Amino acid sequence: MYQTDPPRAPREYLPTMYDLPSENPEEPGLPDEFHDFQPKLLRETFCPPNYAKNDIFVAADLNLYYDVRHPQWYKRPDWFAVLGISRLYEQRDLRLSYVLWQEGVSPSIVIELLSPSTEKEDLGQTLRDVDHPPTKWEVYQNILRVPYYVVFDRCTDRLRIFGLREGRYQELPLESNRLWISELKLGLGLWQGYYQDIKRLWLRWYDESGNWIPTSPETAGQERYRAEQAEHRAEQERQRAEQERQRAERLAARLRELNISLDDEQIG
Numbered sequence: 001m002y003q004t005d006p007p008r009a010p011r012e013y014l015p016t017m018y019d020l021p022s023e024n025p026e027e028p029g030l031p032d033e034f035h036d037f038q039p040k041l042l043r044e045t046f047c048p049p050n051y052a053k054n055d056i057f058v059a060a061d062l063n064l065y066y067d068v069r070h071p072q073w074y075k076r077p078d079w080f081a082v083l084g085i086s087r088l089y090e091q092r093d094l095r096l097s098y099v100l101w102q103e104g105v106s107p108s109i110v111i112e113l114l115s116p117s118t119e120k121e122d123l124g125q126t127l128r129d130v131d132h133p134p135t136k137w138e139v140y141q142n143i144l145r146v147p148y149y150v151v152f153d154r155c156t157d158r159l160r161i162f163g164l165r166e167g168r169y170q171e172l173p174l175e176s177n178r179l180w181i182s183e184l185k186l187g188l189g190l191w192q193g194y195y196q197d198i199k200r201l202w203l204r205w206y207d208e209s210g211n212w213i214p215t216s217p218e219t220a221g222q223e224r225y226r227a228e229q230a231e232h233r234a235e236q237e238r239q240r241a242e243q244e245r246q247r248a249e250r251l252a253a254r255l256r257e258l259n260i261s262l263d264d265e266q267i268g
Contacts, residue, residue: 034154035061035113037196038203039079042111045205045213046081048184057082063097064107066143073133075140079111083184100144108184110140111150111203122151124169141169148181150188150203157201159190178206186213194230 039060046058058081063074074097082098085105089095100106112122120126124137133139140146141164149162149169161179162169172179178189191204191212205213 032115035078035115037198038113038152038154039111041195041202041204041215042079044215046186047205047213048083048186049207050185051083054087055084057085057087057095057098059095059098062095064144065097065099065101066139068101070133075136077107077110077136078113080107080146081109082106083108106144107146109148109150109181110144110146111152112136114151114153114155119153137169141167147183152203154200157190159203161188180208199230 043058043060046056047053048056058079059077060079061076062080063076064080065071065074067073080098082103082105085103112118114122118136121135121137124135124141126135128135128138134143137149140149145164145167147164149164151160151162152158159174159177161172161174163172174189176189178187180187185208187206187208187210188203189206190201191206192201193199195202195215207213
């Protein structure tokens with residue numbers, strides 16, 4: 001590789017994270033940071049009022065086995081929730097996976113966070129080969145018959161929600177990127193705010209009054225503190241910029257008084 005004078009910074013000519021594969025081709029959909037944080041926020045804010053906490057099972061990136069004739073076949077949703085079932089397996093143990101023919105209850109909602117390698121399958125745009133497992137779309141729609149299927153693309157911030165209508169998924173209209181789900185007595189939408197020190201659009205649950213469900217008291221306090229700190233820093237930056245502008249104006253006025261003409265770059 002040729003050297004330049006002055007030498008170029010490595011980021012100018014070496015591959016960045018945008019150029020390198022983020023997933024193993026043999027294991028597509030492996031989680032990145034967003035796939036770690038987003039399911040946590042969904043879990044923290046998912047609290048259907050008609051169910052006790054011990055009658056709700058929520059999972060992220062957990063194997064879901066769905067066909068007793070092919071017991072090795074599974075899907076691994078980024079997030080799903082099952083209502084009316086014990087939080088613990090047989091009320092005594094944390095689950096290693098979710099096995100439909102043992103549990104007897106399908107998820108009420110499944111959420112997939114799109115990644116480049118899984119997007120077409122997540123959206124039902126692929127066909128399966130003979131003797132291969134069905135696609136996610138086929139499993140969720142035809143086998144598990146999940147009432148609500150959600151896909152979110154964090155690169156474009158596009159949220160799409162499909163409802164099972166007459167046995168087929170139909171895309172549901174959103175209002176301000178929100179949808180009230182009467183069966184859950186909760187709504188799901190895109191919330192702009194800080195979570196895990198990151199400000200962006202996040203999927204989050206809201207109540208019947210349209211208020212975002214709070215996270216745990218500790219996390220909620222941290223969110224408020226971080227938001228306040230960010231606003232404080234932004235205000236400090238605005239003040240510094242204003243002081244610099246005023247300083248430049250005073251200097252320019254003084255130079256004009258002395259009949260000294262300098263361009264703006266020299267003044268700054």
